[in-house]
Every structure is written in structure tokens, then in C-alpha cells.
Amino acid sequence: MDEIHCPLCGKPNPVDNKYCDFCLAHLEPHESGQVEPGEKLIPGSEENRDGLGGHGAEAETPDWLRELQQSSAGESEEAGDQDLGLELPASDWMPGSSTQVSGTQDESSTISPFLGDSERNESGEIPTWLNDALIEENSPASQEVEDPPQISQDQAQRDEAPVDQKAFEQSPGSLENAGPLAGLTGVLSAEPGIIRIRKPRAYSTKINVSNSQQEHVELLKTLIEDEGQPKPLPGKSAISQQHVLRWSIAVVLLLAVLWSIITSSEKMALPVYDEGSAEVNRLINELPENARVLAGFDFEPGLAAELDTAAVPVFDHLMSQGALLTLISTSPNGPILAERFLQTTQSENGYINGLDYTNLGYIPGGAAGLLSFIENPQGTMPYSIDGLAVWDTETGEALPPVVGINQISDYEMIILLVDDPDVARVWIEQLAPKITNPLSLTSLVLVTSAQLEPIVRPYYESIPQPVNGLVVGLRGGAAYARLIGGDQLPRQYWDAFGLGTFVAALLILVGGLAYYVVPELSRTVRGQEKVE
Amino acid sequence: MKNPVYTAVAIGVGLVVLLGYFLQLDLLVNVRIILLEWATILVGVALLVGVVNLFIVHWRKSTTDNSNRINSIALLVGLTITLAVAGWFGPTHPYSLWIFNYIQVPIEASLVAILSIVLIYAGVRLLRRKPNLLTIVFIATAVVILIMSGPLFGIDVPGLAELRIWIGKVPAVAGARGILLGVSLGIVAAGLRILMGADRPYGEN
Numbered sequence: 001m002d003e004i005h006c007p008l009c010g011k012p013n014p015v016d017n018k019y020c021d022f023c024l025a026h027l028e029p030h031e032s033g034q035v036e037p038g039e040k041l042i043p044g045s046e047e048n049r050d051g052l053g054g055h056g057a058e059a060e061t062p063d064w065l066r067e068l069q070q071s072s073a074g075e076s077e078e079a080g081d082q083d084l085g086l087e088l089p090a091s092d093w094m095p096g097s098s099t100q101v102s103g104t105q106d107e108s109s110t111i112s113p114f115l116g117d118s119e120r121n122e123s124g125e126i127p128t129w130l131n132d133a134l135i136e137e138n139s140p141a142s143q144e145v146e147d148p149p150q151i152s153q154d155q156a157q158r159d160e161a162p163v164d165q166k167a168f169e170q171s172p173g174s175l176e177n178a179g180p181l182a183g184l185t186g187v188l189s190a191e192p193g194i195i196r197i198r199k200p201r202a203y204s205t206k207i208n209v210s211n212s213q214q215e216h217v218e219l220l221k222t223l224i225e226d227e228g229q230p231k232p233l234p235g236k237s238a239i240s241q242q243h244v245l246r247w248s249i250a251v252v253l254l255l256a257v258l259w260s261i262i263t264s265s266e267k268m269a270l271p272v273y274d275e276g277s278a279e280v281n282r283l284i285n286e287l288p289e290n291a292r293v294l295a296g297f298d299f300e301p302g303l304a305a306e307l308d309t310a311a312v313p314v315f316d317h318l319m320s321q322g323a324l325l326t327l328i329s330t331s332p333n334g335p336i337l338a339e340r341f342l343q344t345t346q347s348e349n350g351y352i353n354g355l356d357y358t359n360l361g362y363i364p365g366g367a368a369g370l371l372s373f374i375e376n377p378q379g380t381m382p383y384s385i386d387g388l389a390v391w392d393t394e395t396g397e398a399l400p401p402v403v404g405i406n407q408i409s410d411y412e413m414i415i416l417l418v419d420d421p422d423v424a425r426v427w428i429e430q431l432a433p434k435i436t437n438p439l440s441l442t443s444l445v446l447v448t449s450a451q452l453e454p455i456v457r458p459y460y461e462s463i464p465q466p467v468n469g470l471v472v473g474l475r476g477g478a479a480y481a482r483l484i485g486g487d488q489l490p491r492q493y494w495d496a497f498g499l500g501t502f503v504a505a506l507l508i509l510v511g512g513l514a515y516y517v518v519p520e521l522s523r524t525v526r527g528q529e530k531v532e
Numbered sequence: 533m534k535n536p537v538y539t540a541v542a543i544g545v546g547l548v549v550l551l552g553y554f555l556q557l558d559l560l561v562n563v564r565i566i567l568l569e570w571a572t573i574l575v576g577v578a579l580l581v582g583v584v585n586l587f588i589v590h591w592r593k594s595t596t597d598n599s600n601r602i603n604s605i606a607l608l609v610g611l612t613i614t615l616a617v618a619g620w621f622g623p624t625h626p627y628s629l630w631i632f633n634y635i636q637v638p639i640e641a642s643l644v645a646i647l648s649i650v651l652i653y654a655g656v657r658l659l660r661r662k663p664n665l666l667t668i669v670f671i672a673t674a675v676v677i678l679i680m681s682g683p684l685f686g687i688d689v690p691g692l693a694e695l696r697i698w699i700g701k702v703p704a705v706a707g708a709r710g711i712l713l714g715v716s717l718g719i720v721a722a723g724l725r726i727l728m729g730a731d732r733p734y735g736e737n
Contacts, residue, residue: 455712
């Protein structure tokens with residue numbers, strides 16, 4: 001029966017086989033020709049360089065591997081030019097071969113257990129430790145193995161097998177003589193005889209980097225370390241542009257006001273006429289003697305200077321008419337503001353608490369409380385702020401300011417000092433049904449801050465009028481003071497007020513233009529510079 | 533679930549107070565007056581409860597390790613002193629007036645003075661951004677009103693005083709009337725929703 005030998009393991013296989021029954025290698029002959037029986041391809045040899053028995057070596061080898069093979073072939077040819085000429089002793093795993101190893105290409109690619117040139121010292125002598133080992137191997141026990149008996153054809157074929165395989169098969173240690181595998185041959189041995197003696201290729205643990213790469217690494221390392229470091233926030237300058245501007249405005253405004261106060265020039269004329277103030281003046285002039293007037297103090301202490309100045313001429317006029325006052329407020333600060341007003345600005349009129357005026361205090365509840373007071377003054381505020389019984393009761397008579405007052409429309413006049421639009425609206429809306437009644441003789445007069453004029457003026461200009469008179473801010477108070485001829489307090493403030501408002505307007509105008517013009521000019525200059 | 537009793541009470545009280553504006557029936561007027569007095573008393577008690585709550589909250593803050601405890605301590609000290617002086621001597625006593633005249637009034641007046649500087653500063657910076665027509669109109673109106681509110685050194689600029697009066701009587705009043713109408717319509721709508729039970733800002737668990 002025809003057989004074909006495996007090009008890899010050398011074992012016979014039927015001709016029909018395409019692959020080796022033993023090692024599954026491809027049995028087809030390689031491109032260089034038919035493999036003859038007995039001829040084997042040694043791994044690493046020229047014919048079997050790809051490790052596949054040479055099959056398809058040229059057709060299927062990639063470029064990178066072809067280049068590598070060519071370079072390897074070149075090195076092998078160079079090595080082949082040198083005849084090592086080393087007489088090696090026979091070893092027990094390679095019988096009968098005290099051969100001279102020639103540096104052919106095929107054999108150099110096999111793993112050689114012998115000492116190479118690199119293992120010799122510089123004098124070309126074998127090291128002592130290796131020499132001792134060689135002496136032991138050349139001992140008679142080893143020579144016995146070197147003279148093999150007559151070998152069979154199979155054994156001859158095995159002799160031509162790779163060195164490692166022969167070493168494996170012919171090693172004395174391959175016959176197990178102990179353990180569960182005793183008596184078996186071909187057992188893989190744990191002895192160092194089958195371990196490949198080739199020195200492991202040394203790989204450096206250091207990365208081979210160039211200087212420029214090293215510099216880049218250092219740079220990247222520095223960048224990463226910098227990212228991890230907390231950077232302090234750029235400190236704000238203690239004096240910014242906004243600070244300078246704000247302080248400049250404050251200083252200029254303060255100097256303007258102070259200059260007017262210090263010089264006390266009082267040269268600027270008071271306003272001649274104000275329609276709302278003139279109407280209030282007319283209403284007060286028409287009041288009867290000892291008229292009962294309800295005064296609501298519903299403003300905050302911050303605007304006390306403006307409202308006090310506007311209200312002083314009005315109350316001077318009222319007190320000169322002998323009006324009896326009832327003070328009330330829907331703000332917690334209102335009652336004490338009313339007391340302060342009478343004690344600081346009207347002290348010369350000599351009004352006495354409980355006799356010429358009474359302070360009913362604070363009405364809680366906002367609009368509901370105010371409506372309750374309008375509907376039922378006696379029930380809502382039965383006592384004054386000092387704890388006195390105000391109204392006419394079974395136990396006592398009513399205080400003079402409220403004698404004859406049974407409902408809100410019994411007052412001849414209601415004066416409201418107010419700085420808040422919502423509070424003003426609540427007062428007007430709750431009082432309007434009582435005041436606009438044709439039978440009512442009560443008039444409602446407002447003394448307000450200048451900021452409130454647009455809100456309350458619609459009530460003043462509507463018909464019927466819920467608001468019968470209007471004194472607005474320092475200007476209205478000054479106009480009223482001029483009407484009655486008692487202009488002491490508005491006169492003190494009028495010049496400083498006029499200069500202050502003028503400087504404020506000037507600051508807004510000049511500062512705003514500077515803020516607008518300067519950046520525009522600089523932008524234009526930069527544009528021209530770019531063009532040039 | 534909202535309690536229907538709350539809704540019924542709210543609607544009933546609202547209707548009674550509202551009808552009191554239109555119908556002058558003695559019974560209706562008397563009930564209305566009683567309800568309004570109750571409301572006034574309740575709000576007064578709520579104010580006292582608020583003061584007590586303010587005291588308790590700042591007492592807790594002042595006794596804990598808080599960085600702002602000094603503010604709470606200042607508030608407690610001021611509240612206690614004012615309450616003691618006004619409660620013992622009376623709110624119209626010179627001691628009480630001294631606290632008011634020399635502490636509260638100057639502080640609030642200073643805040644208003646700072647507000648004037650801030651407003652001028654805002655007006656100065658208004659033109660920093662790209663100005664448009666409304667910005668220019670706003671600045672021009674403010675400047676005219678400010679200048680003509682004072683005496684302007686006795687200088688009579690023709691037309692400027694009339695312009696100030698026109699601004700105060702026409703555009704400003706028109707805007708204010710629009711605001712007032714809007715507020716009134718909003719109040720009517722909110723009142724109707726409460727009377728119909730659509731809004732129930734009470735009785736929430």
C-alpha cells in the first residue's frame with residue numbers, strides 16, 4: 001500500500017489522505033516539489049519556513065512576514081558563511097553523533113543545545129562550568145549510548161526527525177521506571193532534558209524613548225500635575241471701577257447738598273403756584289372753627305423728612321383754624337410718627353393730647369381693618385394709644401376731638417399722609433363711597449411723597465372726586481407754605497433740594513453720555529488703527 | 533381633602549361683606565360690622581403671634597453655634613429694650629420717642645439716601661449698553677423731571693416747566709390709570725373666584 005509521509009511529523013499516511021492522521025498537517029506537496037518518502041521538512045528550514053510544511057508559502061504569505069523571512073534568510077546566509085567547526089561531544093539524547101556542526105542555514109534555524117560563539121569567553125575557551133559538564137557527558141556511560149545498535153527503518157527516520165523530538169524519544173528518562181506511568185515510554189518528562197535550553201530572549205523592561213519623546217512626556221506630566229493643583233482665584237481689586245463711580249456720585253451729591261446748607265443762601269424762589277396745594281388751602285380755609293379732622297399717618301420713617309416738610313404748612317394752617325385732630329394709622333409705625341410730628345414740628349401750636357387731639361393708634365387688618373373703622377369707628381378703636389376711652393360711653397363723655405362723631409362722614413376733613421401706592425389706593429377706595437356721597441361734606445386731602453403723584457393724581461382728576469386736594473412732596477409743601485406765608489421749614493430745604501436734584505440730573509446726563517461716548521470713540525479709534 | 537366647611541364660611545362671609553356695600557339693611561350692616569371687627573382682632577393677634585415667633589426663632593439662632601448669631605442677638609436686644617420701654621412708659625413717652633427719633637428714623641433715612649445714590653448710578657450706567665429709543669426716552673424724562681422739580685437757580689427755561697407738567701399729567705397719569713385698572717380687574721377676578729369656591733386659599737392640610 002502506498003504511503004505518504006507527513007512533512008511535519010514524518011509519519012506514514014495513506015496516499016488518499018489530505019491531512020496527516022497524526023498531526024493533522026497538510027499532506028499536499030509544497031510548491032517546490034513533491035516530498036519524497038523519507039524526506040522531511042524541518043520546522044524553520046527553507047522549505048518549511050512558514051511552519052505549514054511550505055504549503056502556499058509564497059502565495060499566502062503577507063508582505064510583513066515575507067520581509068521578515070527575507071531578512072532572516074539574509075542573516076542565516078551570513079551565519080552560514082561561517083563554519084563553526086566545533087567538535088561537539090555526543091550526547092545521550094543524540095546518539096552516534098559526535099558531529100561537526102556546520103552553520104548551514106537549515107540547521108542554524110533549529111534549536112541548538114550546544115554552546116554558541118556568544119557563550120564562549122573572549123579567549124575562545126569554554127567556561128569551566130560548561131567544560132565540567134562536557135566531561136561528564138563524555139564519560140563511558142555516555143559513550144555506551146553513543147554506539148547504538150542496528151536500527152530499523154523507522155528508527156532511521158526518527159533519526160532524521162528534529163532534534164527535540166529525537167531527544168524526547170531517545171532520552172533514557174523517557175522510559176518511566178517509577179510512579180503510575182512506570183514502564184511507559186514517550187511520557188513527557190519533567191526532567192530538564194526536554195526543556196529547551198535556548199536562553200530566553202531578554203526583553204528590556206525599559207521603554208526605548210528618544211529625548212524629544214522624553215521631553216513631551218515631561219511636558220504632559222507637568223500639564224497633568226498643574227491641572228490637579230488648586231489654583232487660587234484671581235483676587236478682586238479692592239477698588240473697582242464701579243466702586244469709584246459710586247463713591248464719586250455720593251461725594252458729588254453730598255458736597256452739593258452740604259454747600260447749600262452751609263452757605264444758607266436761601267436765594268432760590270419758592271414755587272409760585274401749585275394747583276393741588278391751592279385746592280387744599282381753599283378747603284382748609286372753608287373749614288369751620290374747631291372742625292374735626294381725621295389725620296391718617298401711613299408712611300415709613302425713611303420718608304419722614306419729605307412728608308414732614310410737605311405736611312407742616314398744611315397742619316400749621318389747620319391748627320391756626322383751631323381744628324381738632326384725630327390721629328390714626330394702618331401702619332405699626334404710624335402712631336408714633338404722628339406723635340413725633342406733633343411734638344417736633346407743631347410744638348409752638350401747643351396742642352394737648354386728649355384735648356386738642358387724640359391718637360387712636362394702629363388699626364390692624366389692612367383694608368378690612370380700615371373698612372371696619374370707617375363703618376364703625378367707636379367699635380373698632382374704642383381707646384386711644386394712651387389707653388383713654390375716646391368715645392361717648394355710659395361711663396364718660398367723649399374726648400373733644402371726637403365729640404359728635406358717629407360715623408366717618410361726620411369729620412369735616414380727612415387728611416392722609418401716605419408714601420405707599422397700595423396704602424393710598426386702599427384708603428381712597430374704602431373712603432370713596434362715603435365721601436363722594438352728595439350729602440357728605442367730608443373732603444379727602446392727600447399729602448404724599450413725590451414718587452406717588454402719578455398714582456394718586458387720577459383720583460384727584462376724576463369726577464366725582466374721591467380726592468379733593470393734593471400736596472405732593474417738597475415742591476407742593478413749599479407752594480403751600482408760600483400761600484400761607486409760613487415758609488420756615490420748606491425754605492430750609494428748598495435750596496439744598498434744588499441743587500441736589502440738579503446735580504443728580506447732571507450726573508445721569510454727563511455720566512451716561514461718557515459711558516456711551518467713550519467706548520464708542522475708543523472703538524472707532526481701534527477700527528481706524530486696524531484699517532491703517 | 534379640603535374641608536367644605538371652610539369653603540362655606542369663606543363664601544358666606546364674603547357675600548355678607550360684599551352685599552353690605554349695596555344693601556343698607558340693618559341686619560346685614562350689623563353682621564358685616566361684627567365680621568370686620570373679628571377680622572381686625574384676628575389680624576392683631578396674628579401680629580402678636582408673629583412677634584413671638586420672631587423672638588423664638590432668633591433665640592434659637594442666638595443659642596446655636598451660628599456665624600450670624602450676632603445679628604440675632606442684636607435683634608433680641610433691640611426687641612427686648614423697645615418692648616420694655618414702650619410697655620412700661622407708654623408708646624408716646626419721651627423715652628420711646630427718643631428710641632424712635634434717634635435710632636429708627638436715621639437708619640431708615642440712611643437707607644433711602646443710599647437708594648438715591650444707587651438710582652443715580654443705575655441711570656449713569658443705563659447708557660453703557662447699546663441704547664435704544666426707550667432708553668433714551670427714559671433718561672430724558674428722568675432728567676427733565678429732576679431738573680424741573682427744583683428751582684433751577686431761578687432760571688426760567690421756556691417750555692421746560694410746561695413739559696414737566698405735561699409729563700406728570702398725561703403720560704404718567706395714563707400709565708398709572710392703566711395700572712390701577714389692571715389691579716382692580718385682578719382684585720375683582722380673585723374675589724369672584726373665592727366667592728365661587730374656585731380658589732380656596734385656606735383649609736389646606
